[in-house]
Amino acid sequence: MFVPATMFVQWYPVLGVKHVDPGRAHPVQLLGKNLVVWRNKEGRWSCFDDRCPHRAAPLTEGRIEDDGSLLCAYHAWRFDADGKCLSIPQSDRGGKDEAQPKACAKVYPTQVAQDIIWVWAENGPDAGLESALTPPHLLPELDDEEGLASGRVVPQGVQHTDLAYGWDTMIENLVDPSHVPCAHHGVAGDRYKDVRPIDLEPDKEWPVTATVLVENADDAGELKMTLYGVPTKPGWCRLVGRQAYVHKYAPKSKEAKALRKENKRLGKKPSELMVAASIMSKIPQWLMHASAGIFLYQDMVLLHHQDKTLASVGHDGNSTSSYGKAVYTPAPADRAVMAVRKWIATHGSGGPAWDKDCDPTLPEREHKREVLFDYYEGHTKTCSTCLRALKNINKLLAASKTATAVSCTWGLLRGARAVSTPTAVGSRSASVVNAVTARAILPAVALTLASLGAVKVLEKLRGLYYTYSFHHQDNP
Incomplete structure (x- = not known):
């Protein structure tokens, strides 16, 4: 098997194939490179440098044409899935200009595996061979056709989010289970009850590149989560x-039935992991994506400022000693973090190998929370599933607001008519008038309250696609 010269000559996951519009060109950043990912009419995904070879206009502004080519919006040059220039409308040399190597787009190897679009990080002369000899890091269970067919393997969807801190800080965070009940207090633990020493001892094959595998198991099965860190x-x-x-067994198998019967005899509760998996498999992806920010952004403000603080004291990722001088890591749970930092310094070139045209300067510290917690920019705008859900929510929201106005008006009209009825007019008792009016407007009031409730719920749901407002000091 081909072994990459560095950890950065490898496959990187960039998008979930089920959550992107196949009829559009999509901007992607990887190692400081600006790329465009798109699909032709035959269903093949491709990745180019996001610049037309003609005058460097962004191909992400282009269109996928009826013939399956990518058209540059500036001068209508067209390219096929291999980057070959198909048409230069301004040329009158009978295809000679299109045949020149300079007319081709710069192509990166691309593949789809386990519902994820993967891009090889380099496009040199050996990229095709190297990428073909190097498999992406996948969950083997998701390729188990028998397990998937029997229901023994229950896959979940793909989630991607851009985060305002460095790749190394992300990997460090992912291998640190001790932060979960603290930073995610009330969502995934209790900072006052669940914090305890965790003895982590990395084995010889861990950590592996930019992939972190999290496993939780019980006697009924295991929940496997693969988290990919992509330096953008x-x-x-x-x-x-x-x-x-x-x-552990296919749900309808004899073994599974026997296990459930035995657990029932022993009075054992159903597997919490199995219950969680069953619930999660029924939640639509648009709602899973909308709620993902609740968990991810609780770390955001901590890791963003950690990133800037470490840089300000001189740590640049090139040595474990500089990191050790900047922090104090005495707990057993810190061993995984230190192993990551040592591995990055020793085998990972000290950090991402940014593209030569990329400015390596770290962005300024961001103090505005509404900017850090901007989920629309971090996810929604690049996810067709969420954009479609947001469009539907806006339609329902408009309909609910209209229903509120209509039902309120209807109630006023019914109330006025009730007051003017003979029963109310002829009565000397205010209680009679009030009772007649109340009976008349009750349906309208109920409809108004229901539509107002719908407006409130939809506005809350809509907000999840835009900004997640959170402060740890306000999380009791």
């Missing part, structure tokens, strides 16, 4: 996640 640009990274629940 200095001070930023993309988290791509995929998970699956793997039952």
Whole structure:
């Protein structure tokens, strides 16, 4: 098997194939490179440098044409999936200009595996061979056709989010389980009850490149979560996640029935992991994506400022000693973090090998929380599933607001009519008038309250696609 010269000559996951519009060109950043990912009419995904070879206009502004080519919006040059120039409308040399190597787009090897679009990080002369000999890091269970067919393997969807801190800080965070009940208090633990020493001892094959595998198991099966850290640009990274629940036995098998019967006899409660997996498999992806920010952004403000603080004291990722001088890591749970830092310094070239045209300067510290917690920029705008959900929510929201206005008006009209009825007019008792009016407007009031409730719920749901407002001091 071909072994990459560095950890950065490898496959990187960039998008979930089910959450991107195949009829559009998509911007992607990887190692400081600006790229465009798109699909032709035959269903093949390709990745180019996001610049037309003609005058360097961004191909992400281009169109996917009816013939399956990518058209540059500036001068209508067309390219096929291999980057070959198909048409230069301004040329009158009978295809000679299109045949020149300079007319070709710069292509990066691309593949789709386990519902994820993967891009090889380099496009040199050996990229095709190297990428063909190097498999991406996948969950083997998701390729188990028998397990998937029997229901023993329950796959979950793909999630991607851009985060305002560096790739190394992300990997460090992912291998640190001790932070979970603290930073995610109330969501995934209790900072006052669940914090305890955790003895982590990395084995010889861990950590592996930019992939972190999290496993939780019980006697019924295990929940596997693969988290991919993608270095996009200095001070930023993309988290791509995929998970699956793997039952010990296929749910309808004799073995599974026997296990359930035995557990019932012993009075054992159903597996919490199995219950969680069952619930998660029924939640639509648009709602899973909308709620992902609740968890991810609780870390955001901590890791963003950690990134800037370490840089300000001189740590640049090139040595473990500089990191050790900048922090104090005495707990057993810190061993994994230190192993990551040592591995990056020793085998990972000290950090991402940014593109030669990329400015490696770390962005300024961001103090505005609404900017750090901007989920629309970090995820929604690049996810067709969420954009479609957001469009539907806006339609429902508009309809609910209209229903509120209509039902309120209807209630006023019914109330006025009730007051003017003979029963109310002829009565000397205010209680009679009030009772008649109340009976008349009750349906309208109920409809108004229901539509107002719908407006409130939809506005809350809509907000999840834009900004997640959070402060740890306000989380009791």
